[in-house]
Amino acid sequence: MKRYETFELTFSGPEPEGSQALADIQAKFSCGDETWNVKGFYDGNGTYKVRFLPQKEGHYTWAVSGVVNASGEEDCTVSETAHGMVQAEGTHFVYQDGTKYLPFGTTIYALAHQSEELIEQTLNTLSTAPFNKVRHCIFPKHYDYNHNEPQFYPFEKDADGKWDVHRPCFAYWAHFEKILNRLGEMGIETDLILFHPYDRWGFSKMSMEENKVYLDYALRRLAAIPYIWWSMANEYDLMFHLSENDWFEIEDTIVKNDPYGHLLSNHNCIKFYDFSRPAITHVCVQTIAFYKAAEWMDRYQKPVVYDEFCYEGDIQHEWGNISAFEMTNRFWKACSVGAYATHGETFFSEDEILWWARGGVLKGESPKRIAFLKDLLYSLPSPVEPWNEPRKLEPGQEEEPVNAAENPFIHLFNSVTDENAECIKMKGDNFNGHCGDDAFLKYFSGHQPSISSINLPENASYRIDVIDVWNMTRETLIEKASGYTDMKLPGKEGIAVLAVKITE
Template identity: 40%
Template sequence: MTTTEPTFGARTALWDVLRDPSAADVLRRHAPSIVGSTLLHTFHSQPLGLVLDTEEELSTADREAVLAELAQIAPGSTDRTANQTPAPSAPSAQYEPAGTAVGSAETTHAPSVGRWERFEVVIAGPAHGNPFTDVELTARFLGPDGAAAEVLGFYDGDGRYRIRFLPPVEGTWRFETASNAASLDRLAGQFEVTASTSRGPVRVDGMHFRYADGTRYLPIGTTAYAWTHQGDDLEERTLRTLGSAPFTKIRMCVFPKSYTFNSNEPERFPFTRDSDGGFLLDRFDPAYWAHLEQRIDELDALGIEADLILFHAYDRWGFSRMDPASDDRYVRYATARLSAFRNVWWSMANEFDLLFDKTEADWERWAGIVQRWDATDHLRSIHNCRVVYDQGRPWITHVSMQRTDAYKTAEMTTEWRRWQKPVVVDECAYEGNIDQGWGNISGEEMVRRCWEGAVRGGYVGHGETYVDPDEVLWWAKGGDLHGTSPERMAFLARITEEAPGGVLEPVAGDWDAPAAGVVGEHVLYYFGFSQPTFRRFFHDPSTTWDVDVIDTWNTTVETVARGVSGRFVVDLPGRPYIAVRLRRAA
């Protein structure tokens, strides 16, 4: 007689237990200290039995109860693909008393605004009941030459409603509202859009990026997930650091973060609280959102794009496990408030596959909400941990990747370009010295990965995780930079800007050295950790070249030859991190 091995047991990896809703529920009930641990995500690869045996807060009876109940879960008993779409609850047409005059609310707005600058209508309206859920407010904007857009309005507390729009065309614009609240319905106005110095939002340009005005944009990215949840002193220190750093994009979370080195309690939350301290998921906290908006505007003043992460799993407050209706309401509210900010990007999730309760249908639905109501059409992405989302989905504008191999990271850029979208390696590992392999590479290796990805036609982002006695690590909380890679990333940006079109486009290199540029005009070879003392080059003898040796670590450029052609030899310094640039001679 044979016995069937249970689906979940002591040898099952914690990752697999958490990915099954029924099994994860067993852990939540019997071992809440594990599920609520800020170190949870460092345990994923460990066998469940080992995790249970080393959890000091669990008794022997608790451990046995977990394993006994898990053993009863039948294979395939939980359907994670079931559509959890909530039934829409339309706001009532009787929200205001009968007889309320249509369009009677008072509105204020500026008479003019610059192109690609935020226009806002403020409305003094009703405040009874719960306006966050009881009132639906939209506006239709009509501009010159048939330009049109529809946007969501939102309730901002104290009887105040706002409608925001980022006009893309100069000229006369008018708007009219629609609402289930009579006083907010059919409000109309007109304003002028004038010339502006704003470059507009970032757009995809083939495999690269430009601002809406056509100016080239290079994403020199960094990550500080929870920097806007740290209080004014540390946040302003972060802004000062950013002001002298080379970064043009920062990844940041809307929700606060609970994880290793992230145990402090934020001052503000996206939702208000009840008398018992619980979160009211149908009532947003306008003060929280106003604070976030202030920080986004301050980033804009520094020329930095805010890559906003809508969902993540590093959570002890319950935001990662909200019900579908609350999730949808949150995405709509964030879109209504923030889509008229010029420098916003949308990231549906950091490590979407760690949000075990969410399904593909959820991610597709939220992407649809953002697409429907973001009249600015900001960039959109979704970021992975172990499982890569289908980057070919039409709503995804660019590929946002975390490394999928411990060593090959930037090298994968070549493969990831198969989706025919710009590749941004938002997480190639971080320069630092913490215990985790994703956060203890050297500055030299960080810079090498940035160059490797660049000559393969992608954009590799920065992060920093140096141990700090106050647990202020840049990757989470911001503060000060201590590493050696940022200034070298600025140098890479300079070399990129000097390439044709201001981008590095891959061309055929050698088997041991990738290359980028324009064949016959400008070619950049990168040798990475190799350290040759010389190099033979073979090119069409009809083209003559000037040759630069670029030390990517010491940030120097030396022209070592002029007017060479055909087969020629270039002497090199015999150390790593060297590039050779061939420029067609004048």
């Protein structure tokens, strides 16, 4: 047994009486004064399994009961490779052992429902790509460019041809877990989509009772795998037969059946989920409102992930034909203020193999530029936080004048409607971030100033670099600066400046 690695017990027993998904097998693991109660699962052919994710080192005892009765003990030692689950810490993420984790995701919705050859090609592509998180689904997907039939489905059918959630397809789950583990071995988290509306098989129209049986079995099998996040749905608000209370019940079912507390959120088409709910660990949004990131981080005190904001590609849909520069630009907008972003790619192909749904090979120009950004952010001393850059004060001036008579713009801003204020924020969006007083980042996005400034702390010295996000260059602009500093810039879009404290 290794800390943060899946521990598995296997037993032989009789076929379950009744539901195969809800087999009567459970286990208790104890270490010192801590105890974890977990459910086991039936894996077909008279085989039962119990999986456990050890959270600490030490001596464990375990006892299995139900259709199988057994007990034993194990010594849990430190793993040389595992960092544990990714968890939310304030408005950022971190592995359980404290290792930094900055999510740079991509989207391959139907990854697990392709031919073995295509899955292997996709995994090979991911092995050299910059992405450390993949959004993909348990259920197959039906949509434009998604017309293939998968090899397996999560359940078997009954005599009437209806999906029977009480009879899992064991070959499907073994195949799916193999993919999860391959990704995990590459350091890639699975942002696992549990429901979605793009369906021709009937999985999206199951009853709430069926949904809960399915979730119970899925979590029995998967909860002990460390590199999983729970995404309740992709575009949950398009599943019109489920009410808000149904989604709250789904959320509660996941929480009650997850002994370890994996990350949990819900993805929208238009209507955002209620991210203030205590069990929701992070904000997951589909939008291009990057100017809202700092506001949401402050409101929810949780990480903000822009998991969908259109895809690099050239298909007919407006969400699937932004340029490589615009994909790169949107990543920088999110990350420069301490939020996070997820890539997707949709280049037309006669064989209907588009990365965003089926994988294959990456064709776009944004991934290497995302890798450049990823390397830069990992090189910083801490995660980025939004930075409200102080304005320049005149000599002897301690604060800005707030008298409306002296500043008519203050009087105007105080009188605008909420709609006006939102438009002002959108027009004047600033993508500025900082790492305490160790580093300051300003991203100019589509603006192209040839002259600008940065207002740094006066009690420290900084080296200022100019970054071209498209050409992936970083050059020193000013060797030593402090306080209010004028800068001469290239006068082109896609420019950032990074000021890093000089340590003596």
